Amino acid sequence: MPFKFEELIVYRTALKWVALSNKLTFTPKFHLRKTILDQLGRASLSIPLNIAEGNGRFHDAERRQYFRIARGSIFECVAIIQVLKSIGELPEPHFSECYSCLEQLSKMMAGLIKSVE
Numbered sequence: 001m002p003f004k005f006e007e008l009i010v011y012r013t014a015l016k017w018v019a020l021s022n023k024l025t026f027t028p029k030f031h032l033r034k035t036i037l038d039q040l041g042r043a044s045l046s047i048p049l050n051i052a053e054g055n056g057r058f059h060d061a062e063r064r065q066y067f068r069i070a071r072g073s074i075f076e077c078v079a080i081i082q083v084l085k086s087i088g089e090l091p092e093p094h095f096s097e098c099y100s101c102l103e104q105l106s107k108m109m110a111g112l113i114k115s116v117e
Contacts, residue, residue: 005055010108014048014070017101021077024094033089040080046073047105051112060116067116071109078102 005011021044025037047070054066081098084090090098 003052003055005052008051008055008112010105010112011048011051013101013105013108014051017077017105018044018048020098020101024090024098036080036084036089040077040084043073043076043080046070047077063116064113067109067113071106071113074102074106074109078106 021040025041050066050070050073054063054070057063057066078099081090081095081102085092085095
């Protein structure tokens with residue numbers, strides 16, 4: 001892997017989250033609302049993109065800022081899946097899987113942020 005960020009477990013986990021969240025959007029049995037799905041897709045994609053961009057920065061302060069944005073996007077995804085669950089659009093097994101993945105990502109991002117402080 002030629003880019004440093006590709007070696008990060010948190011980056012690979014973020015890619016898995018994007019795949020999982022995209023799977024929700026293309027599952028015909030769910031009647032998920034288009035605007036909510038669009039927001040989930042954008043917030044999910046923001047996570048690995050900001051990890052990658054942050055790793056391309058030379059200064060720690062800039063890197064931290066991108067990593068913090070990625071962490072904020074994780075929190076946004078948590079809120080979105082909670083909304084989907086509360087309106088009956090995301091069944092419990094799928095919610096639990098999503099929540100667990102996001103919880104793991106959040107902890108990893110906190111560690112990544114601390115590593116550049």
